[in-house]
Amino acid sequence: MFVKQIAVFLENRKGRINELTKVLSDNKIDLITLSIADTNDFGILRAITNDNEKAMRVLKDAGFTATVAELIGVEVSDIPGGLHNVLKILDTEGISIEYIYSFAHTKDKRAVILFRVLEQARALEILKRNKIKVLDNLTC
């Protein structure tokens, strides 16, 4: 019912992302999504991989601070207003988005929206009630 994602704390230091991708690459882990929240002082890298459990293990072994977080994933049509239709439902119900990112499957005109809210369970229930297609996991 939630999509699992790994989050990694990154110091604002040259070469740190490179060190992380090397660990994933050496362990033959495939990235499905990747985004970084950057602040002045630090970054949080968020990624979904083909094997999150293994990714967590190898990153921790390599000294990274990482945690698993659950996201709500919804699939919408990749057309103008596709995302807005979902967000306006949440907004009406007073749900605030902590962060959001998306990716599109170009061949079948579908887009996947991934987001994190504080009230995850309530948001999920609202979406289901409004017949929005909620994803359990990501496969591409």
Added chain:
Amino acid sequence: MRYYQKKLECISRGELRSLQSERLVKLVRYMYDNVAPYRKKMVDIGIEPGDIKDIDDLKLLPFTEKTDLRDNYPFGLLAKPMKDISRFHGSSGTSGKLTVVGYTKSDLKIWAQVMARSLVMAGADKDSVVHVAYGYGLFTGGFGAHMGAELIGSTITPASSGNTARQIMLIRDFNAKILCCTPSYALYIAEEMQKLGMSPEDIPLKAGVFGAEPWTNEMRDEIEKRLGITALDVYGLSEISGPGVSMECTVKNGMHIWEDHFVPEVLGADLKPLKYGEKGELVFTTITKDGMPLIRYRTRDICTLYDGKCACGRTHVRMSKIVGRTDDMLIIRGINVFPSQLEAALIRCGNIVTPNYQIIVDREGLLDRLSVKVEMSDEAFTDTVSEVERIRKAIEKEIHDALGIGAKIILCEPRSIVRSEGKAVRIIDNRKKY
């Protein structure tokens, strides 16, 4: 006016010695009778008041340490009952506890007198406007400069710290002649003046009395050039009195210690007194105070004492600028900061951080800036920026509460702060100050 108390400031060394001897003998008896912790120190090493016959016997007496002030917090070292104590001042101590000093009316009068002498050195008189931009509060800077200027009969602008644009306006509009603040703040004022398109000729200042933090002669040149003034160094610490324990004359060859009130010694690593001209730890005995006199108080400041006649006519010995510390205390914007306080604050934060840290002090844009690198624990980390920021703010608050000054908290990955073998490199001080 060249001197405030000419007779005392230019007293012969022989007369000064007899005065010190007479005062020390009285003080030791007074401490023995009124301050139990010090009496115990004397008893422990088998010294009685009668053993102290003149100033040369000072070296027989036990030391007072900063930890004695902490251990007897808040009132254990007071020699007078509370009804005779007029005011408290204090500075931060090693354990996060304040170092409290109680002053009687007589102590405040002495302090005002030595500060008056010091301000007159810089050219203050009845007709001067003295602009005090030291903070007023438990910190002694503001009140010390204020009382000295008041005693002279100068006109005081008690501006306290902050709001630099307004400070500049007050200095200009009130025709201030003397500026009292920290040297780094004096440079900051110069910087702000430049931004406002003002040159040294646009302000009436003639001299500055700068202290509460160590500074270099290069910094003096910079301040003098940019403010168009004579910049003089003043030294003090709340335990002994506050600013005005010693003050530099316009000869600029060391700060005259007002020895009729504060008797200095410089000690070597073996805690034996050194000769004039030798570098060591500065120790003071207050021979005229009665609220909380201290005998052989170890300042942890390292400097050199010089005797010999000064061209200004004053006979009191001169001390060099402070060239270091015997402990790891940092002075940041006039506030004492001990790494151990920070460590305790991090431990109070619980498991959101490791107790590993690094302190970085910079002089950015002429003001001291304190940054602390801390390692966020694996357990505390979450995927949202808001939660990580909340943790950062919680640490920031804990450290602010402990140190009394704000610090920028830089979150680092666990195990990322360099551990060295033996003593960790906890402090990176990028300021050029000694």
